[in-house]
Amino acid sequence: MIELSNKNKIIAGENIIDTFQAWFDERINSLIRVSEFVESSNLLSDSNKTNEFLKIFAKNSKEFDVVQLQAKSGDIWVDGKMLPSYDRQAIRADLIWYA
Known part of the structure; x- marks a missing residue:
């Protein structure tokens, strides 16, 4: 029972990490796209x-x-x-x- 509980905690932790990583990657990719656009358009x-x-x-x-x-x-x-x-x-x- 304890072993099953520990496995569930590990799986839940991995799911949280995967979700955060996807959220973080989405924001980083948005920044990369915008910075490339600003740089190529000579907006500054x-x-x-x-x-x-x-x-x-x-x-x-x-x-x-x-x-x-x-x-x-x-x-x-x-x-x-x-x-x-x-x-x-x-x-x-x-x-x-x-x-």
Whole structure:
């Protein structure tokens, strides 16, 4: 009986890991597709295009709670809104950053 219970726990744990891995892979693949699109479309060269794209992406990407982008120039957008340079440090401290 105990051996059967332990096997069930192991199977349940493996199912949880498999489900999480599928969820995680889906988000990673979404980020890869978007980053390739942004890179090939040269969106970052125009603030208005970047702004519009990020607003649309944030609205239509239900798998993400927030969309953040930092360009090589140091400009930071959150959900399609560029953070003002004078307020970046204060707002940046409140953002959740993932590596």
